[in-house]
Amino acid sequence: MEKVAELSGGGDDQVRFAQADLLIDTGELDRAEELLGKLQEPTYARLLRGRILLARGDAKGALEQFDQGIRAWPNNAGARFLAGQAALELGDFDRAVSELREAVRVDNAGTEAAHLLLRLHYGRGEYDEAVRFGKVAARRRGARLDDIFVVGVRAYTELEAWDDARATVASLAQVKGQERTALLELARLERRATGPAKAAEVILGAELDLGDPANVDALEMLSENLAADGKGGDALARVDAAIAKHPEVAELQRLRGDLLFGAGRDADARVAYAKANELDPKLASALAGLATLRAREGDVGGAIEGFDAAAELAPGVTTYAYSAAQLTLTQGKSEAAEARLREIVKRDAGHAGARN
Structure with a gap:
């Protein structure tokens, strides 16, 4: 130029x-x-x-x-x-x-406005509008179809338009490199449409090596659905088997912590989260797990510090900042909580909880 x-x-x-x-x-x-x-x-x-x-x-x-x-x-x-x-x-x-x-x-071809509208309307729970602008966004040359289809699947799922959701998953699977993302989205929608047993079946049917750290997201989804289907022991056994193969992977320890926390085994969950944090001090989800435990124990100040630390490491994950804001509100610090919520809206204008 x-x-x-x-x-x-x-x-x-x-x-x-x-x-x-x-x-x-x-x-x-x-x-x-x-x-x-x-x-x-x-x-x-x-x-x-x-x-x-x-x-x-x-x-x-x-x-x-x-x-x-x-x-x-x-x-x-x-x-x-x-x-x-x-x-x-x-x-x-x-x-x-x-x-x-x-x-x-x-x-429409000149900007990503339709794509942004898709995300904003979805974030506000305006799913019909999200679907409408998703279709417009997908027509734009150079559109980021992976994200458009993912949000589209989730909007159709919220509308309980199961056939449209499944069709959009099929479109997502045709985007180069998005086959596994499509698998995970299919499992998410099947859990809503037919229950956790079907969602687990989707993951198992893909015949992935769930002991491979590259597939930890699939293992996590399988574990969540097994636990929701009353098979928490099976879920934990699968995670432990993966840890036995790869004890150095922090995400697996964090996943173990999540399962233990969900089972009410707080002391064991703390050990797992601490191990994850030791393996990777920058793993925001491990810090959030420890913060959640502190909140459950009544250590609100410590929990806020933990969520703030997690939010700093993963600014794109607004749930950490939102948790800190909600806890700040429980301390009676309404102005400070509102300031935190305004900051969340700046980063994620469609965040329904922060806007309310």
Whole structure:
């Protein structure tokens, strides 16, 4: 892009805009900002300035810039999409949805607005709308079909549209590299549709090597369903067999802790979680397991610290931060709890619990 600008004598506004856009994408915000003064078209400058502000964490200032840009260029899908992202960071869900829907209307191919709407509506429990925008998102060239189909399966499952859910699993299985994800999603929906015995049957029918650490997610799902079907002993035996082969794998110890916790064997669960934490101090789920035990024992402060530590290691898993917020509320610290919930909404605007 820099070579194009050089060959064109510094480049016109479109070239400079595209160059600055790429610089923002790569995090070179200062260099992008230098190009703003060279732009003749003020709308270009406003949109780029908004992107820079958004990247620097100033969602309010960014939205003000996008608003000005949209007034001059109302049918710019990219500007609408960016305004929607800024509104989400500010916690304004209605404004975000309005902007994202407009981006889809103007040019579905131009942004991932439909995909984001799928996730937002699903997170709010608006499953019909999630399905609708999932179909739109899947039509976009370059769409991330794996995620679209996963969320689609779960939305259909919530609607108890079992045939549609199974058909979407079949579509997911056709996406390269997503065969195992499709297997796990099929097990999830079959548990809802027909019960844990059928879900366990799905996993066992795949003939995976469940002692292989690469398949720990399948082993976990099998174990959860066996336990739910009253076969907790079988579940624990399978996990112990995997541990005997691979005692160094922290996730297996954490899974053992989960099963023991579910069986009411708190002391044994603590040993397993501690072992997992020893093997991998950065395993957030092990810290969350220990935090859950502390909460059950009445050590609310210690539990909050544990969930906060887990959330820091795995910021994308909002359940840890939400647990800490709920525990903070039980301490009578409503303002602190609300502040925590607002932070969750910034990261995950569709989080129903945090929004309520």
